[in-house]
Amino acid sequence: MSKPLILVTNDDGITAPGIRALIACASELGEVLVIAPDSPQSAKGHAITVADPLRIEKVDIFGEIEAYKCSGTPVDCVKMAKTVVLNGRTADLCVSGINHGSNAAINILYSGTVSAAMEASLDGIDSIGFSLLDFAQDANFENAMPFLKQIIQEVLEKGLGTTKLLNVNIPNLPREEIKGIKICRQANARWVEEFAESTDPWGRKYYWLTGTFENPDKGEDCDVFALEAGYISIVPSHHDLTDYKAMDGLKFLEQTV
Amino acid sequence: MSKPLILVTNDDGITAPGIRALIACASELGEVLVIAPDSPQSAKGHAITVADPLRIEKVDIFGEIEAYKCSGTPVDCVKMAKTVVLNGRTADLCVSGINHGSNAAINILYSGTVSAAMEASLDGIDSIGFSLLDFAQDANFENAMPFLKQIIQEVLEKGLGTTKLLNVNIPNLPREEIKGIKICRQANARWVEEFAESTDPWGRKYYWLTGTFENPDKGEDCDVFALEAGYISIVPSHHDLTDYKAMDGLKFLEQTV
Numbered sequence A, B: 001m002s003k004p005l006i007l008v009t010n011d012d013g014i015t016a017p018g019i020r021a022l023i024a025c026a027s028e029l030g031e032v033l034v035i036a037p038d039s040p041q042s043a044k045g046h047a048i049t050v051a052d053p054l055r056i057e058k059v060d061i062f063g064e065i066e067a068y069k070c071s072g073t074p075v076d077c078v079k080m081a082k083t084v085v086l087n088g089r090t091a092d093l094c095v096s097g098i099n100h101g102s103n104a105a106i107n108i109l110y111s112g113t114v115s116a117a118m119e120a121s122l123d124g125i126d127s128i129g130f131s132l133l134d135f136a137q138d139a140n141f142e143n144a145m146p147f148l149k150q151i152i153q154e155v156l157e158k159g160l161g162t163t164k165l166l167n168v169n170i171p172n173l174p175r176e177e178i179k180g181i182k183i184c185r186q187a188n189a190r191w192v193e194e195f196a197e198s199t200d201p202w203g204r205k206y207y208w209l210t211g212t213f214e215n216p217d218k219g220e221d222c223d224v225f226a227l228e229a230g231y232i233s234i235v236p237s238h239h240d241l242t243d244y245k246a247m248d249g250l251k252f253l254e255q256t257v
Helices: A017-026 A074-086 A112-121 A142-158 A223-228 A248-253 B017-026 B074-086 B112-121 B142-158 B223-228 B248-253
Strands: A005-009 A031-037 A056-059 A066-070 A093-100 A126-132 A165-170 A180-183 A190-199 A205-214 A231-237 B005-009 B031-037 B056-059 B066-070 B093-100 B126-132 B165-170 B180-183 B190-199 B205-214 B231-237
Touching: A005 A017, A005 A074, A005 A112, A017 A031, A017 A093, A017 A142, A031 A074, A056 A074, A066 A074, A074 A112, A074 B190, A074 B205, A093 A112, A093 A142, A112 A126, A112 A165, A126 A142, A142 A165, A142 A231, A142 B248, A165 A223, A180 B248, A190 B074, A205 B074, A223 A231, A231 B248, A248 B142, A248 B180, A248 B231, B005 B017, B005 B074, B005 B112, B017 B031, B017 B093, B017 B142, B031 B074, B056 B074, B066 B074, B074 B112, B093 B112, B093 B142, B112 B126, B112 B165, B126 B142, B142 B165, B142 B231, B165 B223, B223 B231
Parallel strands: A005 A031, A005 A093, A031 A066, A093 A126, A126 A165, A180 A231, B005 B031, B005 B093, B031 B066, B093 B126, B126 B165, B180 B231
Antiparallel strands: A056 A066, A165 A231, A190 A205, B056 B066, B165 B231, B190 B205
């Protein structure tokens, strides 16, 4: 039997330690094809590049593994992988990350990592976004490796069924302190942003986005709760943003001329 | 009673005809504050700017109306409006658009217009993204004006209740052919992308994203169906991406160490 084809991407860029860890893990389980942004693309959400041309170039930084850097966003990378690189072949799985930093709760909206996986899922490909709760460039990805390998292996074997996308977040803990894996819902948490104000060398004012994460959601079934309890959180996620429960209550807006 | 405060933004940029139409409409119903990107930001999704500073500058292009251009994405604009411009005041409503082009179905994921409205909704502000199914710079926004005014007025009066975000799309039809307004779910349609391949003046290959929209979803309750039937579609939308129906089926991934 031929090995499954695993598409690997990320949003921190092709030289990030996180994608190297994910490639190491995925290449034990299948044939790996890498296509990732040529520069950091954090917080690009589901952005695509429509007003500018895109470049793609083969790189030789992962040994035997076929890899490309792309000038676009994470979602652009997946679109190019499918159309320009795979050229008729279909990936069996898409894994994105490992992101340097959390994509739990509301962070999924801003996340290039999960958006890239979501883009692959739109074509019916089982897809997983992986994130470690450590922003540092030298984050320790080793602790989570056995769990990641297990998740990828089980998804390859059993498939994701009706859903096509998992948002996986990993607590930043030593291996022996990781308590296990939980299926969760997205916590209803939020960012309270602030802007650091300063002045550039030419005397013009500028602002830099910052903020604090607040979680009023105390549900024990949500991803933030699981992570704080030492579990890896898995949120099955989808691209249907319809708020079905609200539909009936808005009938007052309907009319027929 | 003081007038409601309406925050207006978009993704086509502060000089786009669509935002001018929306401002004209909103200013009949409340006090308007405008903050929009200083350049086109189509298809930026929920992207935010974290690795670069942001600029904001007052502009005097809408008569008496207070307006600002911002160097960031549509979502950045909303964050800056709240934190830097409103400075303690809270908008009663956020309207985004009118987008030049459809944000129905899967387009919501890529849409800067709807993402800006969603960002405002995260703070509990009733928010509406408006889009007209015409990409043209000289699109005719007049046909839809009476409907838009009615939607904004009813939302100001009655509020959106449990949901906080509406994705409103408007068919590109003469006023007398618009059949009315329908509450819908998001169609499960997709883009089949293609990349136009070409060579730059220096002989390097580049790619430009293009594609065709395909809608296999034949449900008569979806936005694409309503639009094709001549109705304005309203999809109540939210930021919880959890695929609740899939949770039970993924229990095989759970474990406790």
